Amino acid sequence: xxxxxxxxxxxxxxxxxxxxxxxxxxxxxxxxxxxxxxxxxxxxxxxxxxxxxxxxxxxxxxxxxxxxxxxxxxxxxxxxxxxxxxxxxxxxxxxxxxxxxxxxxxxxxxxxxxxxxxxxxxxxxxxxxxxxxxxxxxxxxxxxxxxxxxxxxxxxxxxxxxxxxxxxxxxxxxxxxxxxxxxxxxxxxxxxxxxxxxxxxxxxxxxxxxxxxxxxxxxxxxxxxxxxxxxxxxxxxxxxxxxxx
Ligand SMILES: C[S@@+](CC[C@H](N)C(=O)[O-])C[C@H]1O[C@@H](n2cnc3c(N)ncnc32)[C@H](O)[C@@H]1O
Numbered sequence: 001x002x003x004x005x006x007x008x009x010x011x012x013x014x015x016x017x018x019x020x021x022x023x024x025x026x027x028x029x030x031x032x033x034x035x036x037x038x039x040x041x042x043x044x045x046x047x048x049x050x051x052x053x054x055x056x057x058x059x060x061x062x063x064x065x066x067x068x069x070x071x072x073x074x075x076x077x078x079x080x081x082x083x084x085x086x087x088x089x090x091x092x093x094x095x096x097x098x099x100x101x102x103x104x105x106x107x108x109x110x111x112x113x114x115x116x117x118x119x120x121x122x123x124x125x126x127x128x129x130x131x132x133x134x135x136x137x138x139x140x141x142x143x144x145x146x147x148x149x150x151x152x153x154x155x156x157x158x159x160x161x162x163x164x165x166x167x168x169x170x171x172x173x174x175x176x177x178x179x180x181x182x183x184x185x186x187x188x189x190x191x192x193x194x195x196x197x198x199x200x201x202x203x204x205x206x207x208x209x210x211x212x213x214x215x216x217x218x219x220x221x222x223x224x225x226x227x228x229x230x231x232x233x234x235x236x237x238x239x240x241x242x243x244x245x
Contacts, residue, residue, distance in 0.1 A: 005034070006112060008112070009141055021152070021158055049063055061118070062119060079107075081107030083125060084108060084111065084126070086140025087113065089131065090130040092130075093132050093147055098151045108148075112139055113140045
């Protein structure tokens with residue numbers, strides 16, 4: 001999977017990708033990363049990439065010529081990859097999209113905005129606008145890096161054998177169950193006995209119940225509309241326990 005960033009701040013991308021799992025994936029050649037800087041395509045002697053908005057208003061707008069030329073260069077580096085503009089007004093990025101892109105695409109091109117955003121005509125060269133949430137950041141680099149991180153977790157080998165992205169919150173359809181490690185007792189709080197007794201059937205049932213409980217309490221919108229028999233029974237138990245508390 002190749003990630004190409006159209007960005008005015010390649011150092012920010014390189015710094016963030018130089019650690020932990022992303023670095024491991026890059027070093028192992030499981031994922032690739034390149035940056036294309038619109039400033040390198042600016043025609044004027046000041047290498048300017050932004051200009052004042054027509055119609056007035058505060059801030060500066062990214063000019064179409066250098067950004068579109070940078071998108072063209074990015075497309076040459078990752079032929080066939082969708083061009084994704086980072087935009088607070090885009091569709092909200094979700095785990096499902098991370099899985100789909102990791103499965104179906106061999107590359108992704110992220111176009112990172114800055115200042116007041118893009119000249120509208122740039123979107124003609126964009127396949128999709130994506131947001132990471134209902135808030136506004138100073139630039140598209142962090143959103144694009146977040147998406148690269150989320151997609152990379154589904155690229156085989158990036159997480160190694162020790163972890164599985166499929167069992168995480170959202171991928172399983174529920175929030176994750178609580179996890180514990182040693183020590184058994186910490187500041188008076190004990191790891192649930194069921195996790196220590198080696199009965200894998202009971203452990204799986206406990207985890208399912210805890211995942212349902214966390215989802216019911218924090219993200220009830222994610223609960224299955226028609227739970228199967230076991231989930232329905234567990235949910236009934238959870239509701240009764242909560243009422244009794
Ligand atoms: C300051 S923002 C521009 C905001 C724009 N004036 C608006 O109101 O939608 C600069 C750039 O940061 C990126 N950005 C900011 N917030 C974002 C978000 N929630 N999701 C994705 N990209 C975002 C976009 O690339 C955007 O062009």
